[in-house]
Amino acid sequence: MQRLDDISGEHFTYPVDPIFIEPSGTEWDLAECFLYLENIHKHMNNMSMSPRIRAKYAATWQMIRARHQRLLDCLEAHNFDANAVSKMDWKKAVKRARQVYLGPKPTSARPTQSHKP
Secondary structure: OOOHHHOOOOOOOOOOEEEEEHHHOHHHHHHHHHHHHHHHHHEEEEEHHHHOHHHHHHHHHHHHHHHHHHHHHHHHHOOOOOOHHHOOOOHHHHHHHHHHHHOOEEEEOOOOOOOOO
């Protein structure tokens, strides 16, 4: 979450210039952070979860929001689309973040069975 400091603060307006992200390669870490934040947001608003668990997610959201309010407002307003933060090609970073955070997608193909004569 420390990477958020690179693109968050009162002096930033969104979308930020990619020059703040691309040269240092922080899009990879930021994509993971955005996915993590999206997960927190989903869980704190998930009415099927117990109120106690939702409250823990809400407390985490508020703690992060205290430091990164403008960034979280931007992400929330744009359904956690990274392009709202910076207009750049996020595809590879987001794909990798989803694989790291969520694991590989299950394949729908069944494994082939060997047939013995």
